[in-house]
Amino acid sequence: MKQSLQLKLSQQLTLTPQLQQSIRLLQLSTVELQQEIEQFLLQNPMLERADEYETKRPATSSNIEPPHSQHDQPTEPLEHSNDHHKDEHTDTPLEFDYSGEWGNGGGGNRDEDEDFDPHGRLYHEPTLREHLLSQLAEHVLSARDRAIVTLLIEALNEQGYLEDGLDSLAAELSGELATEADELLGELQVGLSLLQQFEPAGVGARNLHESMRLQLQAQPPSSIRNLALEISQQHLNLLANRDFSRLRKLTGQDDNALKAAQQLIASLNPYPAAGFGGEETRYVAADIVVQKHGATWVARLNSAAMPRLRVNSLYANLLKQQRESGNALNGQLQEARWLVRNIRQRFDTILRVAEAIVIRQQAFFEYGEEAMLPLVLREIAEELGLHESTISRVTSQKFLLCPRGLFELKYFFGSGLETDSGESCSATAIKARLKKLIQAEDPKKPLSDNTLAELLSREGIQVARRTVAKYREALHLPPANQRKAL
Structure with missing residues (x-):
């Protein structure tokens, strides 16, 4: 068998370490991100929190500015990010600070007792x-x-x-x-x-x-x-x-x-131990805050959830003076710059997606669940030029706070059904209407799934009985025979 050399051209997608980190940070919740940052701060001396006592105007209800529109400050998609910030070899360290607020740590009236244990003041739920x-x-x-x-x-x-x-x-x-x-x-x-x-x-x-x-x-x-x-x-x-x-x-x-x-x-408790030794409380931090400005609902980043990070300028200048390419600190300096950029890009991407959602769901913020419009990930992905997987990561474990409550961004997505008027009605809106019908029923003569489907059809929503049963079960509502009361 004769041996020979052949040239072959092929395309291959390679995820750089920076892009891998960017994708990973994007799918973390805000609480998980804070834990991740704490690990980086412990392991990388090149990374530090920004000085909490810099002379900056505190963000109050009277001076909080509405978020910049995505049309005013375009952000590169996650998949095609071209970093327009400071170059990696610049003398000025990178800094990430969305908050603009005074910190609550780093000094002040601190207990000087060496034996003081702050964890001792935490409430312990007995098992x-x-x-x-x-x-x-x-x-x-x-x-x-x-x-x-x-x-x-x-x-x-x-x-x-x-x-x-x-x-x-x-x-x-x-x-x-x-x-x-x-x-x-x-x-x-x-x-x-x-x-x-x-x-x-x-x-x-x-x-x-x-x-x-x-x-x-x-x-x-x-x-x-x-x-x-x-x-x-x-x-x-x-x-x-x-x-x-x-x-x-x-x-x-x-x-x-x-x-x-x-x-x-x-009124009896089928689980006597309920409330004892349960799962640890899961805390949720809102990433987006939605407020009404004039006649429009506007999304902005929650400054309280924004980390304030920067590259340590002292160490960065010392490394520049030494100019030792083999120094291990050079790698840590590079990692610190990547982290600051990727966190900045994470929040920029979350804000862009949230703005697109809020624009499409204005009726929900104004009137409630029954005004929710059908929305799928593909629509937001096409509008922002991102991949659907990126939108999925952004909307998972990211929360939006508005006057109607705290919602995961995924809550605003859902399929829809055609109405007699030719428009679409979201599944969330149908569930809300179904819940109202059941709450208003006569408890002695509860409405069957067939009757509920007929009532919805009179309102122009054509839905099958089995779909009504599926939505009812999703709302944790029992069937008619179990809702009957004296």
Whole structure:
């Protein structure tokens, strides 16, 4: 076989480290970005926060200027970014500061006590285990009884239920405690009886029926409480199916008593441990603030979420004087400049996308959900000259604050349905209208999905019954038979 050399031309897209960092920063939320910046500040001495005590005019409600329009300051798309800022080899360090506000750190009245721990002032939400153990400490018990109740507390699941039966626990521990299983079972039953008297009511139950019984028994005695106990323990399925005619026959009670018992049962907590040991609170920072200027709603960047970063001028000048190309600090200087530029570009891109969204959804900010227009990522991408994947990154985990509340940018996108007038109606608007129809219905005769579809068609919105059911489920609204009330 004869060997030969051949030339072949091909195109290949290469992501530079700077572009990879730009894409990564773009998809981070504001909280995640702040954490990322803290890591960079710890690892790179060339990067620092801008002096918080520079002489700058504080941004107040009277001097905040509206954001510059994208037509006044064009920003390059993320995919085709041509950096028009200072050159990498310039003598002037780069600085990124969108805020223009006075900082709240770096000095002032600081506690000079070396033993002062700022974390000690943070509120600690007790876990279910801690809450129950604190109540156990108030009881005078023998060491063995205290150990048994502690064991039961440790055996509770996240919802406050005792999943493992007492028989299995007794069989498992009898060998370790050198006690007969029957004797240990009796001790566990006594310990569980004590545990089930603790707060929150219903904790230590082995199933939903027992939890409801414990919660009802913890309330003051009354005829309604007794009726609720009977229904929850014997006729819960009939109540769930809203079969009030059979409930009337089986309990011998009238509609008023059944309605009161139903409300009492609905007030019970199916998860006794709710509020204890839950997921960590997820904090959200608004990236965009929308305000009304005249007759137009305008988007601007939230200055409170803007980091103030710059390249350390002292180190940059020292490196320039040394002119050592092999110095490791040169690489860190380059990384610091990239980070400042990429963060600046991140917020510029977010602002451009937010401005385009706000322009298209003016009716929503003025009138609410029912005025939301259908919008897809492709429309914004074509308008701004960006790729749809970039718009997807920008709208994910980025939040907009307006007088109507806090919304993720993705909230403003959705498909639409054609109306009789030839216009499109967004899915958000249909859901809002559907929710209003259900809220206004007669609870004794709730509207079926077919009836809801007919009502919407009279308003010019042609929607199938299965679509109504899908939207209703998305709103976490039960079907008609489960919405029926006395």
